[in-house]
Amino acid sequence: MSVNTPWIKGIGHLAIIIDDLEKGKWFFGEVLQSSFYMYKGEQIMVEMGSSVFVAKLAKDAVDKTRQVGQFGKQVLDHYGFQADSPLQVDAFCQRIQSFQLEIVREPHDRFDGRAFYFRDPFGNLVEYFWYNRKKEHE
Numbered sequence: 278m279s280v281n282t283p284w285i286k287g288i289g290h291l292a293i294i295i296d297d298l299e300k301g302k303w304f305f306g307e308v309l310q311s312s313f314y315m316y317k318g319e320q321i322m323v324e325m326g327s328s329v330f331v332a333k334l335a336k337d338a339v340d341k342t343r344q345v346g347q348f349g350k351q352v353l354d355h356y357g358f359q360a361d362s363p364l365q366v367d368a369f370c371q372r373i374q375s376f377q378l379e380i381v382r383e384p385h386d387r388f389d390g391r392a393f394y395f396r397d398p399f400g401n402l403v404e405y406f407w408y409n410r411k412k413e414h415e
Contacts, residue, residue, distance in 0.1 A: 291356060292331035294338055295321075295399045301332045304398050308376050309358075325358075355394070357404035363391040366407050370395075373405075 295301045301321045305311045311330075313323040319337060323330040360366050363386075370384050370393045381394040381402060392406035
């Protein structure tokens, strides 16, 4: 059973650090086929439904002390995008492979749906998943 909080309507945005704006435009525009706009000429703002995904250079980070974790990467386990169906998971995996991005875990079924994992061009782990909402009511 899901419980909504009266305090949070949804995720307003998620911001990641990238090392190259042109690579970011390629990934979000061509690979993900998302519309985006540039903010202050140095941040990529990707609109995804009612949320915004922000990709910014390290110099624009709000908290520069949190940019590098113990493994030398940004302090972020992974981020995820949701698919409409299990077939879309497989099709998107093929798309990601066609752009020669690293597949970390091939598409697989799990108790709550279907997913695969890949690395974005900045080294972040990305989960692409179809969530089987029927399972939460069983």
